[in-house]
Amino acid sequence: MLPRKLRIATTSLSGCFGCHMSFLDIDERLIELAGLVEFDRSPITDIKHCSQRCDVALIEGGVCNAENVHVLRELRANAKTLVALGACAVNGGLPAQRNHLDVGRCLSQVYRTPDGTAAAIPNDPELPLLLDKVYPINEIVRVDYFLPGCPPSGDTIWKFLTDLLTGRTPRIEHPLLKFD
Amino acid sequence: MSEANNANTFSIDGQRIAFEPGQTILQAALAAGVYIPHLCHHPDLKPHGSCKLCTVVVNGRNGSACTQKAMPGLEVENNSPALNDRRRVLLQMLFVEGNHFCPGCEKSGNCQLQALAYDLEMLTPHFRHAFPVRQVDTSHPDVWLDRNRCVMCELCVRASRDLDGKNVFMLAGRGADSKIVVNSPSGLLGDSELAPDDRAAQVCPVGAILPKRVGYAVPIGQRQFDAQPISRQVDYLAGRHLADAETEVR
Numbered sequence A: 001m002l003p004r005k006l007r008i009a010t011t012s013l014s015g016c017f018g019c020h021m022s023f024l025d026i027d028e029r030l031i032e033l034a035g036l037v038e039f040d041r042s043p044i045t046d047i048k049h050c051s052q053r054c055d056v057a058l059i060e061g062g063v064c065n066a067e068n069v070h071v072l073r074e075l076r077a078n079a080k081t082l083v084a085l086g087a088c089a090v091n092g093g094l095p096a097q098r099n100h101l102d103v104g105r106c107l108s109q110v111y112r113t114p115d116g117t118a119a120a121i122p123n124d125p126e127l128p129l130l131l132d133k134v135y136p137i138n139e140i141v142r143v144d145y146f147l148p149g150c151p152p153s154g155d156t157i158w159k160f161l162t163d164l165l166t167g168r169t170p171r172i173e174h175p176l177l178k179f180d
Numbered sequence B: 001m002s003e004a005n006n007a008n009t010f011s012i013d014g015q016r017i018a019f020e021p022g023q024t025i026l027q028a029a030l031a032a033g034v035y036i037p038h039l040c041h042h043p044d045l046k047p048h049g050s051c052k053l054c055t056v057v058v059n060g061r062n063g064s065a066c067t068q069k070a071m072p073g074l075e076v077e078n079n080s081p082a083l084n085d086r087r088r089v090l091l092q093m094l095f096v097e098g099n100h101f102c103p104g105c106e107k108s109g110n111c112q113l114q115a116l117a118y119d120l121e122m123l124t125p126h127f128r129h130a131f132p133v134r135q136v137d138t139s140h141p142d143v144w145l146d147r148n149r150c151v152m153c154e155l156c157v158r159a160s161r162d163l164d165g166k167n168v169f170m171l172a173g174r175g176a177d178s179k180i181v182v183n184s185p186s187g188l189l190g191d192s193e194l195a196p197d198d199r200a201a202q203v204c205p206v207g208a209i210l211p212k213r214v215g216y217a218v219p220i221g222q223r224q225f226d227a228q229p230i231s232r233q234v235d236y237l238a239g240r241h242l243a244d245a246e247t248e249v250r
Helices: A018-024 A029-036 A066-078 A087-091 A094-100 A103-111 A154-165 B002-007 B025-031 B081-097 B112-119 B155-164 B240-249
Strands: A006-012 A037-039 A054-060 A063-065 A079-085 A130-135 A145-147 B009-012 B015-018 B055-058 B061-064 B075-077 B143-146 B169-172 B179-182 B209-211
Touching: A006 A018, A006 A066, A018 A054, A018 A154, A029 A037, A029 A154, A054 A066, A054 A087, A063 A066, A066 A079, A066 A130, A079 A087, A079 A154, A087 A094, A087 A145, A094 A130, A103 A130, A145 A154, B009 B025, B015 B025, B055 B081, B081 B112, B155 B169
Parallel strands: A006 A037, A006 A054, A054 A079, A079 A145, B009 B075
Antiparallel strands: A063 A130, B009 B015, B055 B061, B055 B075, B143 B209, B169 B179
16 A cells, blocks of 8 residues: 655745745656645645645745734644745745834835825735734744745755655755755 | 974864964864864954854863864864754854844855854754844945844954054944944944955955945855855865965966
């Protein structure tokens, strides 16, 4: 009997989808991967919420708004192994450069005209509120593995996944380890 | 003669290292081609002892290889899992203390802090980020200063004082509030005597003091720490690359 396929969930919080694109950069190895895993909730599937307990959750992006927190907690609750994928998830990344600014002033700057009249900051309750700062995901939930890089290269992601899928402790070192 | 030579040796991880009297453990190690992780040491400047990355076990006790003198018969433990674990923690502390967003930093690939983190396989800064808000000084026409990336190694302070003779930089404040300040009436870099050719403007091991208008000039793959990890670049760290380049020109 073939071993059970591992279930992988992925999501992008305050990410740019670059880590997902870098994941797709493993190119034809995706076909090999498809033989080993199946995908649960992910931007590349149509599953809205984790349908069952997953083995691995790959999280791209930091945590910048309330919805990010809910999504992150859902994936943590439904995944055995949760992975911070990319610089944003690991340390907030470039979006965290807003952390030295006041979030209210950021929104005013973007949504209001200079005289403060013509446009307003969106206030529909459907929209998630921004947090005061952008947080790395390990400041919200426990994280099992970190894979830095902006983005981690396809080869790095492949090395990490193959280590994980074959039961080895993932090891990323020169030249696969990059922060930029 | 051979007896005298024998007297001036010590061991690092069991390897015999010869030293000149007066050399520190780190200087002797680098001269012998043995790598000890370090950040605040520079071959042209006096030891500082602030980064603590060069902490080694000397005859059973912890000591900074950059400040401790080499002595005959010392037994130094350097490349051990326990020491490297502690070095990794020190790096994590430096990373969360500042804003080290490598993806947007011009020094990425040429940065010693980053290279050390790669070499010691630091995958996460682990601790809670401080996200400090420190002043960025762009007042100088040719050099800019981002205090959020400063690791307070004081290499710029020492280079300006001991090599340039200008005393442009100094460390002020206490504890977590410590920061690099500029010794000019306004406190701005633009009002100091700093010139872009000064050693102080070039010695920064991280992306805190950078020349203007030349960022991202080196292609990815050709930067200092792209090809080889920092632990394999002992010649670079010992300053021998400069001497070699001069020899080649001659």
